[in-house]
């Protein structure tokens with residue numbers, strides 16, 4: 486499969502009829518009011534390159550990395566333009582053309598995308614170091630002595646956002662097989678495995694409580710979404726093959742993910758490996774069986790927990806790749822509404838990107854901060870105690886935003902709130 490704009494099916498590019506319906510939903514366009522910074526402008530540039538009227542330039546590269554890849558434009562588009570596919574192809578062409586290449590960028594990309602995120606054991610080792618940095622008190626000393634002033638300006642902000650790695654990884658919290666009934670494989674993710682392994686444990690418990698036999702392979706590769714979204718389709722394909730070697734969809738009723746960004750990409754394995762005769766069939770079967778956990782619970786019929794009412798005001802932030810990428814909007818709300826005592830209060834602009842967008846908060850800190858502030862302001866208006874979010878990037882970004890704003894609200898995965906309700910139910914029935 487070629488990953489250039491010229492190799493795309495031209496109809497995919499032609500589909501845009503320039504109506505502009507997507508413009509008010511695009512966060513970058515809304516911020517700058519510049520045609521180039523919106524989906525319509527970006528698609529016109531892509532088409533000009535495919536036509537041979539324009540070369541892939543540094544300016545084009547910067548424009549495509551200014552786009553969040555939030556896919557809000559896909560939801561708004563009446564013509565059904567598959568912007569996500571165009572966007573990934575454009576970024577792959579930018580990397581292939583090396584118009585943005587410089588030694589520092591190249592080193593960071595090859596260390597992170599090719600070195601770290603292709604090696605789950607090494608990634609876990611880094612997770613352990615992060616955990617140790619905090620648990621040993623080194624982080625407190627570093628911050629207390631204000632040593633971050635010695636860091637370059639870009640890193641200063643990042644140090645403050647260092648995610649809190651958990652003491653245990655997913656395989657240390659979840660037995661390899663638990664529950665009984667429909668047979669499902671649970672994906673533990675890479676970032677999620679390090680910083681939100683408890684969400685994976687909660688997911689396994691919820692699935693078991695809903696009549697599933699949950700299989701959780703202990704060391705899983707990254708799904709490759711980070712690579713596909715950042716112009717590295719070959720590495721994304723390599724990781725997809727590794728995943729298919731580890732988990733054969735024929736062995737399961739469903740393959741479950743609880744991370745929106747991963748899920749949106751995992752569902753494209755069929756297309757990603759369409760030209761690979763050795764994996765094509767398995768990849769198609771995989772895409773058909775890949776389910777977001779909320780989607781799966783809705784399909785099999787969620788069991789409402791019978792726990793006592795525990796009053797709690799919750800608002801729901803819709804991760805872009807769940808609502809725009811996978812069109813899953815009602816199911817997470819159904820999960821939340823099933824929890825006794827939980828009052829769901831709607832969030833203004835719930836589908837508006839929080840600015841996390843993979844590594845966008847690192848590559849475009851200014852725009853990311855603007856979007857985060859907009860999100861936190863809306864959350865403040867709800868008066869919610871908890872913000873439910875189903876993607877690790879959103880979770881960390883919003884938690885940072887709330888902390889910086891001095892808010893007491895916390896962030897939780899909807900499935901974690903459900904797991905807690907099941908635990909309360911279990912404890913109550915076990916009580917003498």
Ligand code: SF4
Nearest residue numbers: 511552553555556558
């Ligand atoms: S993906 Fe998001 S930021 Fe990019 S063009 Fe579409 S709406 Fe705008």
Ligand code: SF4
Nearest residue numbers: 501502504505507562
């Ligand atoms: S809404 Fe769709 S068809 Fe209309 S300008 Fe945007 S991408 Fe093109």
